[in-house]
Amino acid sequence: xxxxxxxxxxxxxxxxxxxxxAACGDDPVGPGATPPGCYAVTLGEWSGPxxxxxxxxxxxxxxxxxxxxxxxxRTLVAGTDPADPLLYPWSWWENPEPDSLAxxxxxxxxxxxxxxxxxxxxxxxxxxxxxxxxxxxVEAEASIRLxxxxxx
Numbered sequence: 001x002x003x004x005x006x007x008x009x010x011x012x013x014x015x016x017x018x019x020x021x022a023a024c025g026d027d028p029v030g031p032g033a034t035p036p037g038c039y040a041v042t043l044g045e046w047s048g049p050x051x052x053x054x055x056x057x058x059x060x061x062x063x064x065x066x067x068x069x070x071x072x073x074r075t076l077v078a079g080t081d082p083a084d085p086l087l088y089p090w091s092w093w094e095n096p097e098p099d100s101l102a103x104x105x106x107x108x109x110x111x112x113x114x115x116x117x118x119x120x121x122x123x124x125x126x127x128x129x130x131x132x133x134x135x136x137x138v139e140a141e142a143s144i145r146l147x148x149x150x151x152x
Contacts, residue, residue, distance in 0.1 A: 122148030
């Protein structure tokens with residue numbers, strides 16, 4: 001009897017469901033209303049191997065809404081330095097609840113999500129998860145810190 005080998009797929013949408021639902025409201029930024037600006041990104045050591053690339057070391061949370069693909073209607077994240085580029089075609093941020101921040105960096109099949117909480121003084125801390133559309137969906141985790149900096 002021949003057995004066909006199958007790869008179990010886990011939809012990345014399940015990981016992003018809370019973000020997708022939050023994006024349906026009238027306010028594209030959400031209740032926490034983090035002011036747009038530039039943030040230094042510090043990642044801890046990843047818990048294991050992953051396909052996803054790291055986000056850039058400095059990002060800009062814009063007030064602009066995306067107009068294509070997965071970022072359509074979402075508040076965009078941009079890179080700030082061509083030498084340290086944002087490697088994902090779709091990246092956005094939102095505040096799903098007060099004092100929280102959610103980031104998504106994705107190419108559709110792999111990426112990084114992050115859930116952060118405000119620690120005050122323009123700083124956010126939380127956990128980043130590298131994901132893929134192939135099970136296990138979450139490949140690795142790392143601590144993540146955002147600290148507000150001047151935009152270049």
